[in-house]
Amino acid sequence: MEDRSDRSLGTLFSDLSRQLSTLVRQEIDLARTEVTTTATESARDAGLIGAGGVLLHAALLGALATVVLILVKLGIEPWLAALLVTVAVAVLGAALALRGRDQLRQRSLVPKRTMETLRDDAEWAKEQI
Numbered sequence: 001m002e003d004r005s006d007r008s009l010g011t012l013f014s015d016l017s018r019q020l021s022t023l024v025r026q027e028i029d030l031a032r033t034e035v036t037t038t039a040t041e042s043a044r045d046a047g048l049i050g051a052g053g054v055l056l057h058a059a060l061l062g063a064l065a066t067v068v069l070i071l072v073k074l075g076i077e078p079w080l081a082a083l084l085v086t087v088a089v090a091v092l093g094a095a096l097a098l099r100g101r102d103q104l105r106q107r108s109l110v111p112k113r114t115m116e117t118l119r120d121d122a123e124w125a126k127e128q129i
Helices: 009-073 080-108 112-128
Strands: none
Touching: 009 080, 009 112
């Protein structure tokens, strides 16, 4: 291996340029991989939520019809029973939707590891110069 003190300034800058170029390409590949992985996992999770939501919707409609029929059996007018069930479901649905929105806002798609390694690479480049 060649001693650093024997290399010319031009060679040192050429080596530094090549190393920085390689480093930038690797960082771009890391960022692409990290974002793709996060997006793929999020898409899969969204698909599961959608499929579960469809099935739960069907079950919920049956359960709500049952609750309305029970209220009617207890002596409440059919229109009032349906209204009471509708209002209760609307309040619950709004609460769930707001919670889901808040949790979705907290999810970060920023490639954190890439950002950390970019900071480390910047420090390394400063040291090399």
